Amino acid sequence: ENVISINTLMDQEEVARQFKKYDFTAMPVVDNENRLVGIITVDDIVDIIEEETTEDMEKMAAIVPSDKPYMKTGVFETFKKRIPWLLLLMVSATFTGAIISSFEDALSVCAVLVAYIPMLMDTGGNAGSQASVTVIRGLSLNEIEYRDVPKVIFKEIRVALMCGITLSAANFVKLLILDRVGVLVAASVCLTLVAAVVIAMIIGCLLPVLAKRLGFDPAVMASPFITTIVDALSLLVYFRVASAIMGL
Template sequence: MKKTFDEICENTPVTEDTVAVIMRQPVVLPPSFRVNEAIERLRQVGPAGAEMNHCCVVDGDGVLLGLVSLRALLLTRGNARLEAVMDHPFATVRPEDDRELAAQLMEEYDLLELPVVDGDNRLEGMVTADDAMTVLQQESTEDMEMMAAMTPSEAPYLESPVVRVFLSRIPWLLLLMISAAFTGGIIAHFEDALAAQVALTAFIPMLMDTGGNCGSQSSVTVIRGLSLGELSFSSWPRVLWKELRTGALCASVLAAVNYLRLLVFSGVGQGVAVTVSLTLAVTVVLADLIGCSLPILARRLGFDPAVMASPFITTLVDAVSLLTYFRLASWLLGL
């Protein structure tokens, strides 16, 4: 027995991120219809929407057989049957699928509409290009806000009350402040080494900032690949190998330039220059590996990869850079 569109929506587990929220009811036609009959039906019921360019061809049980475009109906002779005119869909989605998946499929196959079917391939709705563009815009905005350590907001900035903006920021700031206390603990633990070689203190901000920047660059690249469907968990080894080589090249240049800068302009001893430059090289490589790994692991565990972007990666890289710095200083300078 065929279900109505309202019954489909009521019986589908709907969340704000599922295809069921954005799908629309298309015009359906039987395969036995001729082109002139299909056009007459369209005159009677009207197009499903100004943004829809296809009608769906279904059998008596509602199973999707194909799609026929309005252009094909206009250009094909009137006595041709729809089963001879229709095209088979390149892809389909289910109502419970993530709406971002629908947008990615439409972008990948350059589709104007994407059919929504159930497990038995019965038609349940249609996603349009306008819907996909809205989804991509919302997802991009959400990722940007998550990467900036903010709770995503649906309202435009100027229309958002100050209290709402405050509430979207303060939980993340508190969390990051508490996590940053860990780096403070590392510095306190090695305060004797800093007292013995005070010059080391001046280079801590540079090491932490450079490591955080490298980790952010790596994570943003990987998050983009995950969002576009170019990367998955199985890509992790290849991503690690690529970022390892990229990080090694960046580390070599940064360490060499920093070593010369310290000897020429800073007036520190060669031991301090070697320690700082070697720490910088190790930090850059580790930051690249951490930055590319956390988003992939987050996606694998079912979290939004953007959560693992700049703020968390920067905090983790800061801790790694400090531990590396003080361990190398203790070893190379005998502190």
């Protein structure tokens, strides 16, 4: 039969990987004296996978993981699971407000720049989330190792440039034809868009790897942290580019 004995304590993900790798249907568990103390079956692995997937999804949504079903979790308990991250992210978002305030004079000269801040921040955040989710999945499946980091960064930079240039080209036409803004404003927005996508994807692929290297769950470094960091950097790039191009 497809069975294997384990004498050391293995985490749940490692057990699941062993089942997948060797197509096991059962795995006996023995103590230090090789005496049978239990059996892990495929049904157990399915439960483990479900629990791990749910936990990762909650972490990626900035929620403290819960071991209870949604309908059996009370309102106050749900509140306690969500509020810590919301408070942390709210405080971290003050950095973006400080950046906007520091460029208040430039914005007063060209107020139209404000209208494109949400688009730049959202696009950067989305790009970073795409990169992070891909890398997190690769890490969990052992498809990505630490030695692969340079290759991952090089790949994400190329993907980011292709995505950024495509988005900027489409946006440039939209800004000139539909929004009827000046060429300098359109150039500022589109150049920032390329930079924001590149920065976001680099951060999105690096943070999960760094988290795992430090012993943290890579899922924690998904969209919440990445979005906050990318938002701040995108604003800095945006105002610097606009100031250089438009002489603000």
